[in-house]
Amino acid sequence: xxxxxxxxxxxxxxxxxxxxxxxxxxxxxxxxxxxxxxxxxxxxxxxxxxxxxxxxxxxxxxxxxxxxxxxxxxxxxxxxxxxxxxxxxxxxxxxxxxxxxxxxxxxxxxxxxxxxxxxxxxxxxxxxxxxxxxxxxxxxxxxxxxxxxxxxxxxxxxxxxxxxxxxxxxxxxxxxxxxxxxxxxxxxxxxxxxxxxxxxxxxxxxxxxxxxxxxxxxxxxxxxxxxxxxxxxxxxxxxxxxxxxxxxxxxxxxxxxxxxxxxxxxxxxxxxxxxxxxxxxxxxxxxxxxxxxxxxxxxxxxxxxxxxxxxxxxxxxxxxxxxxxxxxxxxxxxxxxxxxxxxxxxxxxxxxxxxxxxxxxxxxxxxxxxxxxxxxxxxxxxxxxxxxxxxxxxxxxxxxxxxxxxxxxxxxxxxxxxxxxxxxxxxxxxxxxxxxxxxxxxxxxxxxxxxxxxxxxxxxxxxxxxxxxxxxxxxxxxxxxxxxxxxxxxxxxxxxxx
Amino acid sequence: xxxxxxxxxxxxxxxxxxxxxxxxxxxxxxxxxxxxxxxxxxxxxxxxxxxxxxxxxxxxxxxxxxxxxxxxxxxxxxxxxxxxxxxxxxxxxxxxxxxxxxxx
Numbered sequence: 001x002x003x004x005x006x007x008x009x010x011x012x013x014x015x016x017x018x019x020x021x022x023x024x025x026x027x028x029x030x031x032x033x034x035x036x037x038x039x040x041x042x043x044x045x046x047x048x049x050x051x052x053x054x055x056x057x058x059x060x061x062x063x064x065x066x067x068x069x070x071x072x073x074x075x076x077x078x079x080x081x082x083x084x085x086x087x088x089x090x091x092x093x094x095x096x097x098x099x100x101x102x103x104x105x106x107x108x109x110x111x112x113x114x115x116x117x118x119x120x121x122x123x124x125x126x127x128x129x130x131x132x133x134x135x136x137x138x139x140x141x142x143x144x145x146x147x148x149x150x151x152x153x154x155x156x157x158x159x160x161x162x163x164x165x166x167x168x169x170x171x172x173x174x175x176x177x178x179x180x181x182x183x184x185x186x187x188x189x190x191x192x193x194x195x196x197x198x199x200x201x202x203x204x205x206x207x208x209x210x211x212x213x214x215x216x217x218x219x220x221x222x223x224x225x226x227x228x229x230x231x232x233x234x235x236x237x238x239x240x241x242x243x244x245x246x247x248x249x250x251x252x253x254x255x256x257x258x259x260x261x262x263x264x265x266x267x268x269x270x271x272x273x274x275x276x277x278x279x280x281x282x283x284x285x286x287x288x289x290x291x292x293x294x295x296x297x298x299x300x301x302x303x304x305x306x307x308x309x310x311x312x313x314x315x316x317x318x319x320x321x322x323x324x325x326x327x328x329x330x331x332x333x334x335x336x337x338x339x340x341x342x343x344x345x346x347x348x349x350x351x352x353x354x355x356x357x358x359x360x361x362x363x364x365x366x367x368x369x370x371x372x373x374x375x376x377x378x379x380x381x382x383x384x385x386x387x388x389x390x391x392x393x394x395x396x397x398x399x400x401x402x403x404x405x406x407x408x409x410x411x412x413x414x415x416x417x418x419x420x421x422x423x424x425x426x427x428x429x430x431x432x433x434x435x436x437x438x439x440x441x442x443x444x445x446x447x448x449x450x451x452x453x454x455x456x457x458x459x460x461x462x463x464x465x466x467x468x469x470x471x472x473x474x475x476x477x478x479x480x481x482x483x484x485x486x487x488x489x490x491x492x493x494x495x496x497x498x
Numbered sequence: 499x500x501x502x503x504x505x506x507x508x509x510x511x512x513x514x515x516x517x518x519x520x521x522x523x524x525x526x527x528x529x530x531x532x533x534x535x536x537x538x539x540x541x542x543x544x545x546x547x548x549x550x551x552x553x554x555x556x557x558x559x560x561x562x563x564x565x566x567x568x569x570x571x572x573x574x575x576x577x578x579x580x581x582x583x584x585x586x587x588x589x590x591x592x593x594x595x596x597x598x599x600x601x602x
Contacts, residue, residue: 137559144566148573155577162584166593169577173506176519176570180526183563187526190556191533 009047009054010063010076010132013086016040016047017125024121027114034101037117041094041124048090055083062134070134071200077134080491084484085264086131088345092256092352092467093124099356099463100249106363107247108156116156116247122149123253130261136186136222137196139265140179143229147175150254154246161368167241174238178228181221188218198273205276219274223284226269230262232289232326233296236319243318244311248359251311255318256352260344263322267329271337271492282332290330294425296323301429305436310358310369313436314351317395320429321347327426328410331417334493339409341485346394346402346474353391353467357384360460371443378444380451383461385444387468392437394471397430402474402481409482501525512581512588516574523567530556530563 005012020040024033054061055078063076078086097120104116122145129142151172157164190196192215193204208215224235231239239259243251274281300320307313325347328340361369361377361384378385394401407430414423474481502525505518539552582588585596 137562141562141566144570148569151573151577155580158580158584163597165577165581165584169512169574169581172570172574172577173515173519176574177503177506177522180523184526184529187530187533187556196559 006047006050008063009050010061010078011065013044013047013051013090014076014125014129014132016043017121017128021118021121021125024114025118028111030105030110030113031101033114033117034097037097037121038094040121041090041097044124044128045090045094048086051078052083052087055079071195071197074133074135074138075197076132077198078132080487081268082131082264082488084341084345084481084488085261086128087484088348089128089131089257089261092348093253095463095466096249096252096256096352096356099252099460102457102460103249103359103363104247107249108159112156116153119149119153119156120250120253122146123153123258127257127261130265134198135196136189136198136201136269137183140183140186143179143182143262144176146258147171147179147229150242150246150250150258151175153250154242154254156250157245157247160247161245163241164245167238167245171238171242174228174235178225178235180225181228182225185218185220185222185225188214188221192218198269201273202276205273216277216280219277219280222269223266226262226266230259230266231319231322233292233299233319233323236296236322239319240312240315243315243355244309248311248355248362252352252355252359255314255355256348259318259322260348263325263329263344267337267340267492270329285330285332289326293323293327293330294422296320297327297425297429301432301436305432305439307436308370308372310361310371310374310440311355313440314354314358317433317436318351320433321351321395324406324410324426327422328413331413331419333413333417334489335409335413335416337492338482338485338489339406339413341488342409342481343406345481345484346406346471349467349471349474350391350394350403353387353464353471354395356464356467357388357391360384360457360464363460371439374440374443375447376444376449376451378441380454381456382453383456384464387461387464388444389441390468391471392440394475396433396437400472400475402471402478404475405478405481409485510590512578512590513575516571516578519574520567520571523563523570527560527563527567530560 017040020036024036027033059079061078064070065074104113108116126142126145126149130139130146133139133142151168154171155165155168189201192212193201195201195204205215228235243255246254270281297320300316300323304313304316304320307316325340325343328336328343358369364381365373367373390401394403397403397407410426411423502518502522506515506522509515509518534553534556536550536552539550540548542551542554578588585593587593
């Protein structure tokens with residue numbers, strides 16, 4: 001009986017959360033929306049595992065909606081590039097939903113919890129659509145659904161601090177401009193090729209082998225639009241307020257997955273479609289993405305040092321980390337793209353864990369968590385604090401954590417490309433990361449105030465520790481993440497060399 | 499299109515920014531619809547009279563984009579309303595000075 005559903009698994013992973021979100025939107029109950037979300041996301045994980053099994057057999061799934069053949073119909077594509085991200089996405093969303101319940105109840109009116117989880121599932125479904133879609137206009141629709149759901153959830157943080165409204169509004173305006181730029185680019189591409197399907201686009205673009213101005217204009221518009229959405233420096237300004245004023249539970253999801261999925265599509269567009277203009281691509285990568293990545297790494301880290309508010313600090317560190325990822329992607333070879341994917345997967349876990357721990361502190365402290373307010377928390381709440389410590393060490397890139405694996409692969413990729421300046425800069429910025437993280441550690445363990453340890457809520461620290469333990473496991477046994485990333489790079493780079 | 503973008507960047511009033519965004523998006527919709535025109539083409543309805551049809555696909559895409567645009571504007575206006583309730587102003591400068599005061 002389940003077989004009928006399993007055939008439609010690629011569609012169901014997106015449609016299921018979207019459908020359920022409509023059902024739970026007006027439930028006034030405190031707990032039912034959460035239970036239904038958990039069940040939905042368990043099914044979601046099950047479907048993702050099923051997709052993994054299918055992929056390991058066939059290597060490629062193209063799902064045609066309504067049996068309309070591409071390039072006429074919309075299709076989803078699952079292959080080696082996105083299956084790793086899909087799996088991580090599914091697992092992380094489930095864990096963070098477990099974590100979110102108590103946090104949401106503390107931060108928003110319990111009567112709103114139906115609406116909150118409805119938006120939560122809407123964001124999950126549409127972000128998953130970004131991972132799977134093979135149609136450039138369909139991507140725009142998912143981009144906007146996820147943005148609108150995120151904005152509404154950020155605005156729910158207004159109960160804590162009214163600045164959340166301003167953060168949401170800025171995200172709305174900047175995000176909508178980015179998305180509209182992307183649509184202009186799609187318009188140019190469609191005008192020249194008459195297709196929206198990514199595979200077909202490659203074939204159609206090949207006929208303009210000398211390159212046409214309209215195509216380059218379209219490509220530039222699309223890339224700039226996506227850069228705004230992925231918060232690549234210098235168009236990142238919406239990100240720090242959005243991360244820091246959103247309800248803590250949602251910050252976790254936003255920081256861990258929202259920009260990562262868009263970065264993934266950005267890379268896919270670069271290396272799968274625009275690759276047929278190698279000169280344009282290398283121009284973009286060398287003179288736009290590469291310098292911007294270096295600036296992002298440096299400036300993001302330096303600004304993070306001067307932040308007093310912990311959530312803002314983490315948000316600026318995210319900008320630097322996105323810089324690491326785009327730096328890796330600008331290298332144009334297998335090792336670079338693979339290390340970029342390694343960092344996408346690892347950083348999703350690290351930042352997720354950090355935001356989860358800080359979110360719990362915000363609940364315990366009942367105010368915004370600043371450096372001062374963390375005094376003595378290391379003794380007061382040892383379980384969560386220790387998780388925060390491990391995630392932070394991983395962010396810096398110490399051995400035995402998955403952050404180390406990321407840095408190792410990034411250094412290797414940079415070294416094979418002989419980019420010694422970037423190596424130096426990445427090393428310096430890792431050292432500076434020690435500075436801002438040490439400020440947190442100092443307040444938590446080395447201030448004069450000593451507290452007796454207090455009871456912590458197992459429903460909250462268990463999910464945090466699941467993420468933390470996975471960070472350690474992937475630091476020691478890194479094969480799964482490396483394998484998935486190499487697989488992604490294999491698929492993307494094979495097109496480049498032909 | 500540029501007019502809409504200009505309004506978003508220069509105006510200090512949040513409501514005007516939402517309107518600017520709507521103008522900006524509408525301009526892009528018109529651009530899409532203009533792509534669909536085929537010389538001598540008629541509406542894509544099967545008749546004996548016509549020998550060329552306009553491309554209906556951009557219209558369909560824009561129908562989707564219009565819905566997205568409406569949702570964006572609606573959410574933007576709702577946020578402006580909430581900002582007004584919380585700050586009693588929707589001028590960017592006044593809100594900034596209010597926030598500076600509350601930080602001190």
